[in-house]
Amino acid sequence: MKKTMKFGLLMTITLLIGTFLPVDSLTASVSAAEVTPKIEAEAAFILEPSTGKILMNQNGDKKLGIASMTKMISEYLIFEAVEKGTIKWDQVVPISDYAQQLSQNNSLSNVPMRQDETYTFRELYQAMAIYSANAATIAMAETIAGSESEFVDMMREKVESWGIKDYELYNSTGLSNSDLMGNIYPGSDEKSENAMSARSIAIVGQNLLNSYPEVLETTSIPKMTFKEGTSDAIDMDNWNWMLKGLVSERANVDGLKTGTTDFAGATFTGTAEENGMRIITVIMNATDGQEDLQKRFKETDKMMDWAFSNWEKVQVYKKNDNLDSVKPLEVEKGKTDSLKVAVASDVSLLTRVNTDLKDKDVLFTAKKNLMNDAGKVEAPIKKDAKIGTAEILLKNDDLGYIDGGKGAKVDVIAAQKVEKANVFVLAGRWIKVFVSDLF
Known part of the structure; x- marks a missing residue:
């Protein structure tokens, strides 16, 4: 008697879930969760x-x-x-x-x-x-x-x-x-x-x-x-x-x-x-x-x-899109003191169906000798100049890429032009820093 009641309750819950979840949603979930087949x-x-x-x-x-x-x-x-x-x-x-x-x-x-x-x-x-x-x-x-x-x-x-x-x-x-x-x-x-x-x-x-x-x-x-x-x-x-x-x-x-x-x-x-x-x-x-x-x-x-x-193959960035997840680089002796970075080409990822693309990491690596001893990029900087590479990784990806990497790689470029500041701007900044240090 108890087993019959439990079975009836289980069937009721199952039917309710099916009622409130769209059929295509259920199908997609099953498809996305399909295990890798064993190949003979x-x-x-x-x-x-x-x-x-x-x-x-x-x-x-x-x-x-x-x-x-x-x-x-x-x-x-x-x-x-x-x-x-x-x-x-x-x-x-x-x-x-x-x-x-x-x-x-x-x-x-x-x-x-x-x-x-x-x-x-x-x-x-x-x-x-x-x-x-x-x-x-x-x-x-x-x-x-x-x-x-x-x-x-x-x-x-x-x-x-x-x-x-x-x-x-x-x-x-x-x-x-x-x-x-x-x-x-x-x-x-x-x-x-x-x-x-x-x-x-x-x-x-x-x-x-x-x-x-x-x-x-x-x-x-x-x-x-x-x-x-x-x-x-x-x-x-x-x-x-x-x-x-x-x-x-x-x-x-x-x-x-x-x-x-x-x-x-x-x-x-x-x-x-x-x-x-x-x-x-x-x-x-x-x-x-x-x-x-x-x-x-x-x-x-x-x-x-x-x-x-x-x-599925999904485009995550278009050419010249800013990499907002990468902190702008500090610029020395420039008219602006920071530099945004962008991707040099379109970037597509191969993902499991229904993967949340927000759940990704971007690892930026600056070009060798790009930074000075203070960790800054020195002006002038041309727009679209190559400044490094980025690797876009999805979590829980254990197979990686054929080159041994864990993510998709793309060249990273300067998103804007940064001109070198003139002597008056540089002097003004020096005075500002000097006064700030005094007080």
Whole structure:
């Protein structure tokens, strides 16, 4: 009898709460509180590339095989070479004996190539980005650097410039060294494999997208014919099955790169944009991914569902907005004795849905040697002159940013011009201080 009464009272309270709270408010609360899903893979990582905000990190710092996700680094170097004028898209790529022989291996992802045919960088790049063509990648690497080994040196230098330290890179493709017919990087052996952490691969994807967003024009192509209209024509279906019209299709997915080897398992770096927010997802060694060929895409789909439902990109400052939470700087020998500071650019934060943006901290760091020994800025000061940086932090953010910071960083500038005071103003101030000290 008592249990029945208690249950009835509980139901009444629940109904009353539902009556007085709007349905959409309840839904939003549940959505915002949704826990991070467990992804069936050895590692999983989500990054928002424009801010560098980490949204998910599941074992993301363990070094694992990256397979053909390696080709994102090769893509970056190809775009960079075009930008520098080292190569041109319509330039013919010579096919070495090594590249030609490897291209005939049908057990690997390849477009067959002949030495008596001409191939442009654009054609081979498309084959690499869409069909993960390995020999095509090697041919481009050899043309850019002189040899694949020298190209690998360029790859290593590039990832280190991005702050990636714990990595192994031995070839331009991500193939196992044992597949390369003895053409292996000096000092490595047939058991050597390209490897990085999910965090590092996310950094690679971030740099590729931020520097060369036009990569998406090719990575978003679901199907293309290589050497169309010739006797060498071959249909290329994109290995990224999440693209439009393919078996694991998801709206708005437009890249980036799959990879599969026995060592790495089934891997995938994906990207999509919804409601003005782009994310990069990384799956490393999806569970049973070589038996269930859609597994890495199913897990990526879960990651994207969660990220787009629970996170949003919110602008917190517009360019030249004053940082009112930062105390004005004291000015010495100026017509005014204080200087307000402002942000040099727009500032957006990645936040959980329904986050209270008032609950943030702004940490200002003055430019080195800006202050004198008295802790003041000396006039004259030009408007918009850079005077330091600020880090905008949200409380309870335990994942932070890809560069190791805890908040979004922005340059800080002078909000107004401060002219140097003339001798009469300075004398008047001195007298005022002197008289004040007397009394």
